[in-house]
Each structure stands twice: as structure tokens, then as C-alpha cells.
Amino acid sequence: MSTGTAVAIPIGRRLRRFLRDQPLVPLIVLLVGLVIVLEVLRPGIVNERWIANTIKFAIPLAILASCQTLTMLTGGIDLSVGIVATVSAFVMATQVTTHDPAIAIAISLLPAILIGLANGIGAGVFRVHPLIMTLGLSLIATGGLQVYQRTVLATGSAIPDSLAWLGTGRTNGVPNSLVLFVPLAAVIILGLRRTGFGRLLYAIGDNENAARLSGVRAWQVIVVLYALSGLLAGIAGLVYVGLIKAPSLSLAVPLLLPSVAAAVIGGTSIFGGRGGYGGTIVGALILTVLTTLLTVLQVPEGARRILFGFIILAVTAAHVRITEDS
Amino acid sequence: MTQTVRRHGWAIGLFALLVLLLIITKLIQPGYGASGIGSLARAALPFAFATAAQVIVVIAGGIDLSIASMMAVTSVTAAAMMDGASEEFAVVVVLFVLLLGIAMGMINGILVVLTRVPDIVVTLAMLFVWEGVALLILRAPGGAAAEWLKGIIVGTAGIPGLPAEITAWIPKALLVLVVCLGIVWLPLRRSRLGLSIYAVGSDALAAFRSGVAVNRTKVVAYAVAGLFAAMGGLVLTMSTGIGAPIPGPYLLASVAAVVLGGVALGGGRGGLLGPIIAVFILRLVRTDLTLLSVDPNITTVIEGTIMVVVVILGGLVALRGRSA
């Protein structure tokens, strides 16, 4: 090493630096590659309608993955998002039969925020590992949802037109859900870069001790963060039910694993301190296309889960290698 | 004697709590008796094995989120292999499934050591992987179990030298649990390997300086966890007669029982007895709520709340331990 000069940086190290500085480039290349493979396997499948559909399905996933992105930036994770989204969707669908849609939506977001708050208090104040805490809350929420279902058995359910328009509709071939998603994504991306709160998420995830020495009281940030994550998961549930149009007790639960995978693929470090929402959005698109591809190839559900699990592990392990020496 | 009391103080306290709960149960339902204990033991069986698996990994300073998924894999493997096979073949199946469990645990451990990714992340990924493997083996609940296997955990067993009045109170399921756990745990706990597992979880640097092979010990801990998970999976197949590819609620329950049982989540401390008693306590609470005709869904909520509160209290204890 002592003889090495600035000129002769090994290719491996240069590549690692490039990957770290420009995480979006390889992701977009991967996305385009997958689309090309799909088009080759099923010529003609990629058209305007398919693209709109892919975006429609990617958006609820991307919103759910925003919960993972934000919590992972602090070194945490939120495994309750699947059931939280389901709770919001189910509560909204049953409340809308007796209330105005706007009120039903407001009511439905309340349990989402409360669950998030409980997660935040457990993780921030009592220092329970977020993974265990959010898993526990998701168990409680699952039971709670079933109890709730029995109390509203008679009321039936409905999807308000506004949500159906948002979730499924297209205007001039462009999915309506972008109306919600584009501003939301902009707020998250800018919020992470240009607000004190966003900076603190990175700071806590990068080095909680350094943040402490600079006067940051981490628990306050964590509590607010998980409440926010609950709210975002609730919103994702509402968009998703507008797309699927059939509220059930396990509506958004299968989206949990992909939401983690999307954030990890998108370059957000599961150890915290590094990443952003832009990558996560591309990650959600990649996973949606990959799901289509696996369906076309008739890969069974089991193999899909194995693949997702290994993707998370491989990306994380690669991350350890990339960050540790340079 | 005082030494024993001090060392097992927590377990003794838990046991008193269990007895208290049994008395309360008897008060709620005067007819509660030997058959009630039998069904309690049967219900607790898979939870107990899941907890035993979690205990050993936690003592070694890790955590295994993939236990429920490994149980699903072994359960469907056993059910699928025994489907249409002879009763004798089941012996081969049992042995194969136990080896499979060890292999899965070893894979978990090796990945933890090789990737240098934290245990909690590796086993989260493996949770999904093993779940997928279970789905590949059986897409929907199915398969079968040999009759003699099903019979192992039903009813009571006559123990030579003990009058029938006493053996009537000892369900076979409990004996199976004690024998299976004891056969692995007792020799391990007393061996140098067992001490190494405690040492690695307690203080990895001091363990290294004491000449312990830290990585190898970790892999062994995960492998033993895999073995216990396989036993749990077999028990699932034995009690239901089929295999189900979707993992049950064993992960969180195992973590809660571990914490309630006095095993520190940081590693190095605790034993197997406390967590196993904790499993019975948690099961009995559920039974009592059912006997009180509480809506089963509310029971789930209460159960979840108990577990979360237990874990939070564990976190509090760990916090205070750190500041002291």
C-alpha cells in the first residue's frame, strides 16, 4: 500500500466507489435489462398499457417501501407496514358505508398512526429492537383487526369512487395514482435532504453516538419517525385497496417482504446512514417487473420468496464489503 | 442449596406463577384436571421446541428469526415423505428430518459468520428463504403422518414403579418434551462446548482470549437451534397429521418466552428451564381466557400485548444493566 499512488487506484476499488456514489445508475440499467428480457420472452407485452399497469402496481409498493427506507436510514426496520396498510384499508372500507369518504379516510388513518406511535415508543424509549417491536405490534394489530371485523360484520364494505379513481384510473393513459405519488415522493426526497428531521435520520443511522454528542435526543426522532411510517403505511393501504377493490384481512400483508426488498435493492443500507428514496422507487419498479417476469416464467411462489430472501442477504452482504475498506 | 436457589431463582418464581395459574384455572373451571393438563402439554409442545431453539441462539449472543420457517420446512418435509409410506419408513423420515434441521441451522450460522451481516438481518432473510422452501415442498397444507408417531404425544404413559393415579397426571407429550430436550441439553450444558456457547454470548473478546473458537461455536449454536426447530416441526406434523407450509406464530412467542424465562437478549445468561416454564404460562393464560369465554380474537390481542410488554420489560432490564 505504501507505494500506491493516486494514479493507480485498483479497478475493484474504483468500481466500489462508483457504485456508492451513483447507486441509481446500475439500478436503472437492471430495470431496463429486465424489461428487455420480458419483451424477448413475450414479444409485444411491453406497451403503453403495460407500462401504466406496472406503475399502478408499483406505487402502493413504493409507498410501503418508503416506510422501510425512512426507518432503515436510522438503522431500524418496520415489519408492521403490511398489516397497518391492511387495517387502514379495511377500516376505511367499512366506515365508508356510514360516513363521508373523507371522514372514513381520516378515521382509517388513526389506527395506523397509533400503531406507528407504539412502535416508536418501544424502539425509541425502551430501546427494543425495532424488528421485534414492529413484529409484536403487527401481531396485536392482526388480532385487533379480526376483533374489529366481527363488530362490523353487518355493515358490509365499499370502496369510495375517489379511491377507486386514484388506485385504478388512468387519464390520457397516465395512471391517476401519480397525482398522489409524485408530490408525496417529492416531499420525502426533499424532506430527507432539506429538513433538519431528514438530516437527523441519516445522522442517527450513521453514528448515533456522534449525533448524541452534537446534542441530538434520538428517542424523540425515533418516536416521530415510526408514527410517520405508520401514516405512510396507512396511505399505501388506501391506494392499494383502491387498486385491488376487495378489502380483506390480509390485503397488503404479502407486500411486506417486497417492501423491504425494494428499499434494500434501492441502495438504502439496512445498517442506516446511507440511501435515499429515489433508489427505493426504482427498486419498487424492478420488483414489480421481476414479479411479472417470474409469473411469465411460471416460477412458483415459494421460489419467489427464496429469491427475495437471498436478494436481501446478498445486497446486505455486498454492502458490508463495499463500505468496510476504503 | 442456597446456591441452587439463587441460580434458579427466576425459574422457581416462574414455576410458582405457573402453579398459581393452574389453581386459578381450577377455580374458573372446577372440572379442569388430568385431561386439561394433557391438552395444555400438547398445545405447548411446538412452542416449547421453538423456544428451546431460540434460547440456545440467544445465549450465544445471536437471535434466530427463521425458527418458525424452519419448523414449517421440517413439518412439510415429514408430512410429504410419510404420505402413503409405510409405518416403518417413518423412522427414516424422523431421522432425515432431524438431520435436515441441523443442516438448515448450520446454513444460518455459516451465513452469519461468513457474511459478517448482523444475525438479525441474516435470519430475517433466511426466514423468507425457508418459508419459500416450505412452499416449494407443499403448496398447500397436506401430507400425512404415521399412526404411531401421532400416538406418541396423545394420552398418558405408564411409568413402571409409579401407580396409575400419578401417571394419569403425566401426559405423554410432556415426557416427549422432557426426553427430547434433555437428551440434547443436559450433555451440552455440562460440556466445554456448552460453556463456550455461554462464553461467546457473554463476552466474545474474553472468550477469544480464553481460547474459544468463536465462529465455530456460533455455527454450532445455530445448528442445535435447527435441531430443536426440526423437533418442533415434527411435533406439528404429529399433532395435526399433516404439514402446513405457512409458519405459525412461533417466532414472536419464542422471543417472548425467552425474555420471560430470564434469558438476557444480549446473550450469555439464562438456562432452558425458565423459558420452557414461561411457554406453559403463556399457553395457560390463553386457556384461561378461553375458559372465561373471551373472544379468541381478543385473546390473540391480549397475548400479543403480553408478549410486547414482556419484551419491553426485558429491554428496560437490559438498559438498567448497562447503566449500572
Added chain:
Amino acid sequence: MTSESLLDASGVCKSYGPVAALRDASLTVGPGEVHALVGANGAGKSTLVKILTGAVRPDSGRILIRGRDRKVHSPAEARRSGLVSVYQEPALIPDLDVADNLRLTGTPVDPFMKWVRALGIDKLDLFETARDLPLAVLRILDLARALAIEPDVLLLDEMTAALPANLAEKVLDVVRRQCETGRSVIFISHRFLEISALCDRATVLRDGETVGVVDVEAGVEEQIVELMLGTRTELGRAAGKPQQSAGDRRPEGETPRLRISNLGAGTKLEDVSFDLQVGEVLGVIALEGQGQDELFGVLSGSRRALTGKIEVDGTEARFRHPADAIRAGLVYVPSNRVDALLMQRSVRENIALPFCAGAWGPIDMAKENVRVDGAIERLQIDTRAQGEVQRLSGGNQQKVTIARWIATGVQTLLCFDPTRGIDIRTKREIYSLLRELAAQGSSVLLYTSELEEVQLVCDRAVVIFGGRVVDVLPADIANEPTLMRAAYGLPREVSSDAIPGSAPAHGASGIELGPA
């Protein structure tokens, strides 16, 4: 010598990244010898110990034990080849009882008990969990465990630290007897009194090199101090260093910026009092582990004091969180930049971090730019390597940790060895900056392991030994030999007078032994 030596290490080198911890260290220990290993902070002692015991692999060098080359590197291997060490932190597993700890290492119980008794512990419950035993007992047990397997070479790292005087005496006795049987002991200590009482020879390390091997005889302290100091690179005087110190200029009775009275914390900080005046740079000098970590921890709000009080500008202050200390104007710059920096984030985010702590809302980028750029310019941070802080040089990283507080307008800077391991130019810049800050009315408390910094930047220096202030010196007489002597607990003027105080000037608080 070489042919009959028990241990012979030569040409040992070890680098951590660009930092060379050992350049060319050697150590030869003959049979029946007690050999001292001495060196100032950061001279490479601990690295050499880790290499000898197999915990760390050297980059190059040869280690012979009884003339045989040792290749495999692990503590277990070192143990088998006859080299056993007792570390500063006891290697007993905290959650196992003593008996299990013995079984884990395969130590026979009878010889172990024999040594335990010889070391002055009469009652020992083998079933006591290690965690519940006092530190002093744990260290004794660790030593007894090492002695029980009859090692050829026993390595003791600051063995008598944290031991009450009676146990320390026993330890020294046992070490002497050990050598009568032809075995050797490597003795690492900060205490000259012990070294001169016990050791036959001493190897002196400086900047990762073995600079001398001396026979221990009367007056050897002077020789060792000289070797430890060596001829060092002249750093030059920092700009703006006043000839008169702030402490002298201040009239008596003016409220100091910071007054510390009888402060105690943890096990090491016992009783420390001093004043930090407005506009003063006050140096803190101490060997490793004399309580300075606890002192700075308490002042920065990271840990609680057990006793004593802190007054800031005349009002008593209690800090429960660093945020409280920062509000009181006390900010902390740790020596290890890894503790203070967000390595994966940009220079800008690192400098702006204290602002975000209080303001979660949108950031006024124009205002932030002014503040951050101002701080960057003032410290001349090289930001050519835009992007992550971890790509900056060590010196620039350290500047970032200071710049963060310059941007907020600092009142009292607590610097813990801020120049450790950085280049000379940056060091000079930091000195100038500290003086500038003091001239503008800020106060600086500067712990430093570079003794010459006291005369370069400080107005006064307090010397801490064994958790207490042992001397306060004005900068003009605080030259390196004087400070070194004071830091080792030696009196200011070495003369033929008797050395005051009993042997280890350590506060031997009564520790109860055996099961409580």
C-alpha cells in the same frame, strides 16, 4: 543472549491502514527475568502485547519462543507455546462462575487454588459468578489462572492497577518467586516505583520502535524518561501564543468560565478540582486510564458524576445529556474522530449537525451555506474530496469535528487529544486556532498525550494521576521532562529526598474480598 532467551521478538511491524502502530519493535526476555515494557501513550505497547499473545497478526517480524519460530497466531496457540498474558480487562467470562471459567480454559483447580491463596485471597467461592466479583479479585483470579498452567513467559499488563496496596504487594511477591524458578515475566507498568523495585531490565518503546533496553538500577527513571521523549520533531510555536498566560493576567476572584470541585465518576476519577478561566487554554496531562476519560465524559454530558459539582460562569450545572452541556456552552471534541463524525455523510452535513438537533423543519440553505463555508474557510478544510467525510485525511476530519462548533459560536471547547495521529501541518493549524479562540474569549480544556503541546498552546496544565490532581503547572515551567515525571506521580524536582506517599499513589479504597 539470543540462544538462551525464552522469548525473542525482532523486527515486528504492524500497520492499521495508513497508521503504523509498530515500525520496528523488538523484545528479548531471558530466563528468570522480570522485564519491564515501557513507553508513552501510543508508543505501541498494546499492539506489541496483542501480537505476542496472538490476538493480532504482525505484518512482519519474527517471534521465537525457546528458540522456536512461532507461526500460528491465536491466544490458544500462544498459551500452548508457553506464553500466557493477563490483560487489563480480565478475560474471565462475566456470566460464568469461577469453576466454569476454569473448565473453559482447561485450568486445573488445585494449583489454581494454591495460587489464589498465595496471592492473598483466603476465601473464594468457586460457584460465584464472575460478574459479581470486584474488579480487583477478578484480576487476581485471572493471574492465578495464568500461573496455574505454569507458563514460561507471563505477560502482565498494568497488573497492579485497580489493586489495593496489600494485594499489589502480594502480586509483586509472586512475580519475584516466579522468576526464581527460571520462568520470566514481562511487566508493563506506568509506575516507576514498581519497575525499579521489581524489574531486571526495561525495554523502551517510542513511536512504534524499540529505542533502548536498559538495566534497571538506581536513577534509571531519568534514563527511561529521556528514551521515551527522544529527540522529537520541533513543532514550532503556535501563532499568537501569549508570553503571559491568561491565568496570570486575570485578577484573583474573577468568576472562572468553568469551576470543577471534588469531581468523582466511575471507578477511576476520584477527586478532581480546578478552574478554567475565561480566555484560557488549560492543558490536562495524564497517563492512560487515570480518570481523564471520565472527566471529559462528565463535562460533556455523556456520563454522570458520582460526587462533586460543576459551575459554569458561576452557576452550578448538571448535565443529563450532551444537549444540556451544549446549551451551557460546553462542547466536546473527542480524540477518536470515528466517535464524532458521520463517516458516510458530507462535510456540510457534519458541520451543520448541531443545528439540526434543535430545528427539525426546512433548512434555510442560504444561511447554512454562510455558516458552513465560514467554518470551512476558517479551518482551511480541504474539501476537494467532495462527498463522504471518510474520504478526507485524518487531519481534515479532525478539523471538521472542530468546525462544527466554530460554526455554532463556541464558548468552551473540551478537546480530548485532538491531534492524535494527524500530520504536523494540521497540528500547527489546530494550535493556532485554539489560541485564536482563547484570544476571542473562549476557553479551552485540552487533554493531550503530546506533552510538548502544553508549552505550545496552553497557559497552564493540570496533571492527573490516580484520579486526582497531583500538580498544576504554569506553561513556562511545564517542559516535557517535568510533565512526564509529574504524570508518573514523581515529585516535581527529582532529588535525594524521600519520595512522598506510599508506593502506588493509588486510592486504595477498601475492597471487600470473598463472597459478600
